[in-house]
Amino acid sequence: MLELLQINYLVKIKIRLIAFVYLIFFGSLVSTGSVVNADQDNIKAHGFNFFGELKYPNDFQHLDYVNPNAPKGGEISIWGFGTFDSMNPYSRKGRAASLSSAPFESLLVETGDEIGSSYGLLAESIEYPADQKWVIFQLRKEAKFSDGTPVTADDVAFTYNLFLDQGLPSYRAVLAEIVQGVEVLGPYTIKYTFSDQASKRDAIPIVGGLPVKSQAWFERSQARLDESRMEPAIGSGPYILDSFEINRWVKYRRNPEYWGASLPINRGRANFDEIRVEYFADTNAAFEAFKSGAYTMRVENSSKSWATAYDFPALNDGHVVKKLMPDGGIANGQSFVMNLRREKFSDIRVRKALSYLFNFEWSRESLFYGQYARINSFWENSDLAASGLPSSEEMKLLSPLESDLPSGVLTQDAVMAPVSGTKPMDRANLRKYDFDIITDQFPMSYEPSSGLKQYFGSDTADDSVFNSMGLKSSAVDALIEHVVAAENKSDLKVAVKALDRTLRAYNFWIPQWYNDQHRVAYWDMYEHPEEIAPYDLGYLDYWWYNEGKAKALKDAGFLRQ
Incomplete structure (x- = not known):
């Protein structure tokens, strides 16, 4: 990967x-x-x-x-x-x-x-x-x-x-x-x-x-792990450092003597002889370099560029491939996060009101070219996301914690991000406030465990870089323990859903957006299996090089020899 x-x-x-x-x-x-x-x-x-x-x-x-x-x-x-x-x-x-x-x-x-x-x-x-x-x-x-x-x-x-x-x-x-x-x-x-x-x-x-x-x-x-150095330590993997020019490029080459090439876990992988990284100080310059063939593989992270910039001769003539590929990973939980350590955010009604300030629907259509979906859950894009009313299994975990839970967790549908519609609203009176909000991420896994404590545990609220909102909740602490103690997948799913709906009920975040597809562009000399791995795009891992197509592009002058 x-x-x-x-x-x-x-x-x-x-x-x-x-x-x-x-x-x-x-x-x-x-x-x-x-x-x-x-x-x-x-x-x-x-x-x-x-x-x-x-x-x-x-x-x-x-x-x-x-x-x-x-x-x-x-x-x-x-x-x-x-x-x-x-x-x-x-x-x-x-x-x-x-x-x-x-x-x-x-x-x-x-x-x-x-x-x-x-x-x-x-x-x-x-x-x-x-x-x-x-x-x-x-x-x-x-x-x-x-x-x-x-x-x-x-x-x-x-x-x-x-x-x-x-x-x-x-x-x-x-x-x-x-x-x-x-x-x-x-x-x-x-x-x-x-x-x-x-x-x-x-x-x-x-x-x-x-x-x-x-x-x-x-x-x-006599090297140290905690010191910066240009001499790389030796490893056992399929690639080794070949050469570099500081701040311009670095190149790795496949080790022809790699010991593990024939292992079943490695067959069909590490297929490129060389992997090169070209450095740019400006994103626009990087895109122009891709168009010229200075580098050949690009995963696009700009919705605007994807919608408007991919209109150049090499692409229009079929020499560059532009495609969407499925991404089965959980959304990274990108959001605006409120600092609960500040008195101004102590009232949940204030936090709920703030969540209405972000008009995602208008932003998606006007700024993001319709490319993103709204994040609602900390486990968005998975079957671990809570929805509707708590199940009977969830209630067994939540009911004993009722006095410590935010209101509505037991009786209302799981909190969803507010829908504003696409019509712009007058928010001038709201923009004068300093809400002490940062943009952060909550990258969750399909099988979470005690790492949840670093993001949401009360003990980490005052000193963890991961618990950025400073959440302290005995109910959340108890639900994390249920997640950690789960003995099978069914129990884990129930515990995660109960935790998810509880976290969302605290309204300390204003969830942003995610994309369940990779936006990929590459010069047409790479190939991949018909079905890629659901959790790994793998273009450096298990894609491969078509020598005939590459030669044609080079002979036509599109790429360097």
């Missing part, structure tokens, strides 16, 4: 590190291909799925959404905004280059067509007891770093301690809370023991998702 790595690292930390906490896959059910040791009641498997069986069995040959026979070769180029002065994406210091995380792999990896499933990558197998107090990873002996040295359990233990000592503070705190100890049991075997306060649903995804570093490289270079 390499395209996610384009995101500015500090923004990505907000989304992905919290996602580590609640993109959970460790549950009480034994997955397909699992083996239970009768003597010790341990479970051993090739992967895990939260609340159910893995889609892919132990002997699967490739992921369903890839072309296992996709040709290797060619270049794909994208654009980056601003500048870069570091090849270390794990530090707040400096501006890390786009895709600088790409060379690194983890013990476990998710797929783009399942919710909560994860499979061994550097790890060949995983073992844990019924009480989930520890986990043992058995590493693949064939796994190697790009310099040819093996990936060992010592490297994994070193990585954990490196992040614990030099990682971002928020991530260090998570590791320190959940891990009691790390033990190297053999050259390719490592054991994590979890603390008593660690959530069983959080611990393994976090340690399994750590990007494994080479202990030898760090000791030899």
Whole structure:
């Protein structure tokens, strides 16, 4: 899922590190291909799925959404905004280059067509007891770093301690809370023991998702994880840094000696020989560069550009493809968020009134060219969004909390964003107020867990960058505990819906908009499977290069040779 790595690292930390906490896959059910040791009641498997069986069995040959026979070769180029002065994406210091995380792999990896499933990558197998107090990873002996040295359990233990000592503070705190100890049991075997306060649903995804570093490289270079540097650390992944010109471009190339190319989890993936990122300080300049062929793949984030700017000869003549592709992900919860720490927002009637100030319907037609839908739920674009009156199952969770809930949660339909109509309204008298509102996001997952506490928990209201509105609610705290404690998908869905309708009833946000489709434009030399992964557009991951089409474009002078 390499395209996610384009995101500015500090923004990505907000989304992905919290996602580590609640993109959970460790549950009480034994997955397909699992083996239970009768003597010790341990479970051993090739992967895990939260609340159910893995889609892919132990002997699967490739992921369903890839072309296992996709040709290797060619270049794909994208654009980056601003500048870069570091090849270390794990530090707040400096501006890390786009895709600088790409060379690194983890013990476990998710797929783009399942919710909560994860499979061994550097790890060949995983073992844990019924009480989930520890986990043992058995590493693949064939796994190697790009310099040819093996990936060992010592490297994994070193990585954990490196992040614990030099990682971002928020991530260090998570590791320190959940891990009691790390033990190297053999050259390719490592054991994590979890603390008593660690959530069983959080611990393994976090340690399994750590990007494994080479202990030898760090000791030899004396580099630190928390320092900006242009020398990249070596990784074990399919791509390595090829070359760069600071603030202009960076290029990665596929490692021809990549150890994991034939793994079932990797077949039909990492198909491009080169990935290049062209940098621009201006979005208009970036678009003009795409039109000229300076780079060849673009995901459009401007509704205005999508509606009005894609009218140029190369597109009109069929040399550039413009298309909408489905996006099955949950909307990111983008919204105007009110600061509940301020007295002016203490009255819920004020917050409700403010929600009517934003005329989304007029904005959609007049500003967004009709391209967006309104966000109503923190789990918009999923079956976890609350609707209508609470179900009987939800009432079992909500009724005991009635005295602490906002009025109407039990008796009224789930709060929806107000509808204003498309006719402009006179809001001059309202514009003179300072409402202390910021634009923020609440990126939720299909299987949330204790990461919800960082967004909505009372304990985080005064010091968390994620609980930007400063929400303190004993009812919300109790409902989060129900989500964390859910033992199956049905219970999880009920708990999330109850939490969703309660959060919406507090009216601390003015939800904005989302799009359930990717807006994609590219020069017509790339191909993809007929059906893409529902949760991963994957253009850097499993698309491929059509050499014949590329040659025709180059011969005609549209692209550089």
